[in-house]
Amino acid sequence: MIHLVDIVLSLVLLSILLSFGSSRLPVLIRVIGFQGVVVSSVPLFMGHDLSAFGIAFSLATLSIRGIIIPLSIYLAIKKVAIRQEVEPIYGHHASMLAWLGLIVAAAFISGKFNLPAINNHPLLMPTAIALLAGGMFLLMGHRNAIAMVLGYIMMENGIYLVGTTFSTSTRHIVEFGILLDVLAGVMIMAVILQNIKQQFDDVDTSLLRTLKE
Amino acid sequence: MIVSVILWFLAILLAPFFAAVILKVKAFFGGKKGPPLLIHYYTMIKLFQKGSVYSTSSTFIFKLGPVVSLCTAAMALMFLPVAGYRPLLSFHGDVIFILYLLGLGRFFTIAAAMDTASPFEGMGAAREAYFSIICEATFFMILILFFKLTGSLSLADYLSGSGPLGLWQTAGSPLLFVIIAFFIVLLSENSRVPVDDPATHLELTMIHEVMVLDHSGPDFGFIELGAYCKLFFYSAIVSRLLAPLNPGNPVLTGCLFIAALLVVYAAVGVTESVMARYKMDKVPKFILTSFVLAFFATVITLEFLK
Numbered sequence: 120m121i122h123l124v125d126i127v128l129s130l131v132l133l134s135i136l137l138s139f140g141s142s143r144l145p146v147l148i149r150v151i152g153f154q155g156v157v158v159s160s161v162p163l164f165m166g167h168d169l170s171a172f173g174i175a176f177s178l179a180t181l182s183i184r185g186i187i188i189p190l191s192i193y194l195a196i197k198k199v200a201i202r203q204e205v206e207p208i209y210g211h212h213a214s215m216l217a218w219l220g221l222i223v224a225a226a227f228i229s230g231k232f233n234l235p236a237i238n239n240h241p242l243l244m245p246t247a248i249a250l251l252a253g254g255m256f257l258l259m260g261h262r263n264a265i266a267m268v269l270g271y272i273m274m275e276n277g278i279y280l281v282g283t284t285f286s287t288s289t290r291h292i293v294e295f296g297i298l299l300d301v302l303a304g305v306m307i308m309a310v311i312l313q314n315i316k317q318q319f320d321d322v323d324t325s326l327l328r329t330l331k332e
Numbered sequence: 333m334i335v336s337v338i339l340w341f342l343a344i345l346l347a348p349f350f351a352a353v354i355l356k357v358k359a360f361f362g363g364k365k366g367p368p369l370l371i372h373y374y375t376m377i378k379l380f381q382k383g384s385v386y387s388t389s390s391t392f393i394f395k396l397g398p399v400v401s402l403c404t405a406a407m408a409l410m411f412l413p414v415a416g417y418r419p420l421l422s423f424h425g426d427v428i429f430i431l432y433l434l435g436l437g438r439f440f441t442i443a444a445a446m447d448t449a450s451p452f453e454g455m456g457a458a459r460e461a462y463f464s465i466i467c468e469a470t471f472f473m474i475l476i477l478f479f480k481l482t483g484s485l486s487l488a489d490y491l492s493g494s495g496p497l498g499l500w501q502t503a504g505s506p507l508l509f510v511i512i513a514f515f516i517v518l519l520s521e522n523s524r525v526p527v528d529d530p531a532t533h534l535e536l537t538m539i540h541e542v543m544v545l546d547h548s549g550p551d552f553g554f555i556e557l558g559a560y561c562k563l564f565f566y567s568a569i570v571s572r573l574l575a576p577l578n579p580g581n582p583v584l585t586g587c588l589f590i591a592a593l594l595v596v597y598a599a600v601g602v603t604e605s606v607m608a609r610y611k612m613d614k615v616p617k618f619i620l621t622s623f624v625l626a627f628f629a630t631v632i633t634l635e636f637l638k
Contacts, residue, residue, distance in 0.1 A: 126505040129632055133509075136624060140617075211617050215624050222631050241635050 124164045128242040130157050131276075132222065135253040138273065139214040144196055144205055144265060148189050151269045155184030158250075158276045162283050165240070180294055184279075188272065188305055195309055196265060199316045207260040217256060225249040243280065250277030262325045264315060268308045275301050339414040343568070344406060347560035348372035350567070350597050354524075357601025372560065379553035387546065390447050397444025398547055398554035404437030405561035412568055413492035415589035416578055422488040427475055430487065431468065434521075437558065438464060445543035456542030459612070463527065463539070466619040467517045473626035474510055477633060491572045500576060506629035511573050513629070515599070516622035518566040520615070522559065525604040527615050567596040 134154040141147050159181040163174065207214065222245070229244035250273055257270030279297050319326045352369045359366025368374075386394065408430050410420040423429075442461060445453040478490050500507055520527040523540035530541065544555050571592035579585055610618055 129505050215620055219624060219627055226631055226635050242632060245635060
């Protein structure tokens with residue numbers, strides 16, 4: 120039977136498709152923000168640990184993932200006024216095909232895991248794997264540094280899903296670790312972005328190859 | 333049986349009326365009064381009173397095109413379970429038959445367009461052929477999903493009786509993606525915005541409209557009626573998937589069906605009002621999205637059924 124969790128997870132899968140298909144940075148950021156909101160609301164729908172502390176914690180994660188990080192990236196691109204078009208090195212059709220392959224492969228692999236803890240949520244494992252691989256795909260496919268940051272965030276979303284899946288009791292520790300990771304990562308990347316932008320007037324990472332000692 | 337015949341006639345009769353609903357919705361968004369709801373009947377009567385003009389260079393194929401396209405659309409309606417009633421015809425595998433029936437109609441429209449030997453119409457024909465290929469992929473993906481869910485290959489089993497209810501129970505949210513995918517197929521197969529603009533007269537952007545430029549009088553009336561029937565066919569499927577209700581009472585069932593149909597037609601109208609026509613190179617991407625959605629729905633449904 121279909122649970123609410125599975126509907127939410129299919130929205131996550133759909134957001135991966137949207138992130139592959141979009142060619143403008145603001146759209147991409149919005150998609151990743153939406154993904155963050157949806158991913159961090161999964162524990163609420165799963166019904167694990169619905170104490171006041173658990174809910175407050177999930178809401179805090181939701182606001183950081185869904186609002187604060189995307190908003191700060193959005194403000195950053197507004198501030199440095201970079202080009203809003205991102206050209207992935209793959210075409211639109213190729214990325215659609217990659218997405219389909221990704222979903223099929225993720226569904227196939229997760230069938231092999233056969234974990235008793237998540238057997239009543241058949242979509243959880245495929246979504247987590249698809250998020251990890253999808254984030255990798257975004258990282259590989261873009262030369263624009265901000266799109267790469269977004270790919271990194273997508274991977275972290277996947278790790279978060281895996282974390283909540285495997286550790287229902289030690290969830291908070293996993294979440295804290297990941298959140299710190301993401302925040303630190305985004306901050307460092309913001310600083311680096313600023314530097315790349317100052318140096319080259321663009322955030323295309325392929326320009327870094329021209330650097331010499 | 334009698335009911336099925338009556339419903340079939342009603343479907344053909346009412347198809348132009350529903351198509352006018354789209355015009356009304358568009359007029360509402362434009363802040364205009366819009367044409368009357370019976371506008372297509374008036375146009376049809378006007379067209380049938382005229383005579384036809386045939387170019388001396390065209391052959392019988394040109395005259396055959398409109399008739400075949402109307403006939404195939406009307407025949408496709410015979411397989412459609414209107415308001416959940418048994419259709420006129422139904423057999424195992426009829427969905428594939430319907431698909432190629434509509435394909436036959438399209439083939440003759442294209443052949444008639446090529447027959448005029450106008451390069452301009454050939455361009456429209458090439459576009460029509462290309463876009464419908466991608467639509468076919470979507471259609472088959474949806475068929476595979478429905479076959480997996482119901483174990484049947486007939487449109488009547490999907491849409492009448494407890495069919496769509498059953499689909500919702502086993503597939504749930506993936507079916508929503510199927511409906512969106514089917515809606516995209518509806519838009520592109522019936523040459524609506526954002527794939528094609530039925531109201532455009534800018535020559536280089538037309539797809540369907542350009543193929544029928546040389547038809548006049550009753551022939552053009554046949555083409556129009558065929559197009560309305562085809563639109564009705566697709567909209568009825570979408571509306572039936574959207575609202576698979578069977579209250580038992582015939583009047584109530586009919587009203588619910590018409591209400592759901594009006595919602596689908598209004599959705600087409602709203603899409604046309606709020607969106608611009610896509611650039612030609614963006615259209616295949618748009619249609620491909622529908623295929624991806626259908627594929628996605630299939631994969632996650634298989635995951636649930638495991």
